[in-house]
Amino acid sequence: xxxxxxxxxxxxxxxxxxxxxxxxxxxxxxxxxxxxxxxxxxxxxxxxxxxxxxxxxxxxxxxxxxxxxxxxxxxxxxxxxxxxxxxxxxxxxxxxxxxxxxxxxxxxxxxxxxxxxxxxxxxxxxxxxxxxxxxxxxxxxxxxxxxxxxxxxxxxxxxxxxxxxxxxxxxxxxxxxxxxxxxxxxxxxxxxxxxxxxxxxxxxxxxxxxxxxx
Numbered sequence: 394x395x396x397x398x399x400x401x402x403x404x405x406x407x408x409x410x411x412x413x414x415x416x417x418x419x420x421x422x423x424x425x426x427x428x429x430x431x432x433x434x435x436x437x438x439x440x441x442x443x444x445x446x447x448x449x450x451x452x453x454x455x456x457x458x459x460x461x462x463x464x465x466x467x468x469x470x471x472x473x474x475x476x477x478x479x480x481x482x483x484x485x486x487x488x489x490x491x492x493x494x495x496x497x498x499x500x501x502x503x504x505x506x507x508x509x510x511x512x513x514x515x516x517x518x519x520x521x522x523x524x525x526x527x528x529x530x531x532x533x534x535x536x537x538x539x540x541x542x543x544x545x546x547x548x549x550x551x552x553x554x555x556x557x558x559x560x561x562x563x564x565x566x567x568x569x570x571x572x573x574x575x576x577x578x579x580x581x582x583x584x585x586x587x588x589x590x591x592x593x594x595x596x597x598x599x600x601x602x603x604x605x606x607x
Contacts (some may be wrong), residue, residue: 395530404525408491418484424500432500434507439478441492445484445584479510485519499527499538505532509539510597516540557582 408419420441424432446456472480484490492512500508516522526536531548560582567573 417489
């Protein structure tokens, strides 16, 4: 199931605005740690394929033929990963396509490797495709190794001023303002600022143009 991820929602919205009126599908998938055992590479790419097909205004004849052949050869079984990859290659090779994946680090390692291999195969056939990924910093080396391409990354994290502004806004909405004086508010801000570094996990945004894949 798709859901909005804070790490990439603004990027997806911006891409949708930019691609408005163009034949440039913007697809996205948001990983959820709670559902990680259900989010296989086949499900992820199948979701992206469905979004791309709906964005083209209809199923391409080649895709229809691939699905028909696959159904006949497997007795109606759902498309396998290799079939989905071929269909994604077909679509992305003919038009600019944006693929956005949020919280990739919440995907299991085994499925993440299968997803990397599939994305690499898609990007190699699609010079106009662009891949945007968010995740915790430890997966950067993994992405560079599996995709063999340059990665432009941006660290995303709150500053001290961001945290203070957010807390003050929440405290100002307290329905019992008389229960807090200036000293208590200052103490709350101090304690949270001291502990926020341990709670916050930095994320990075990774932009991988397909022409960098070797």
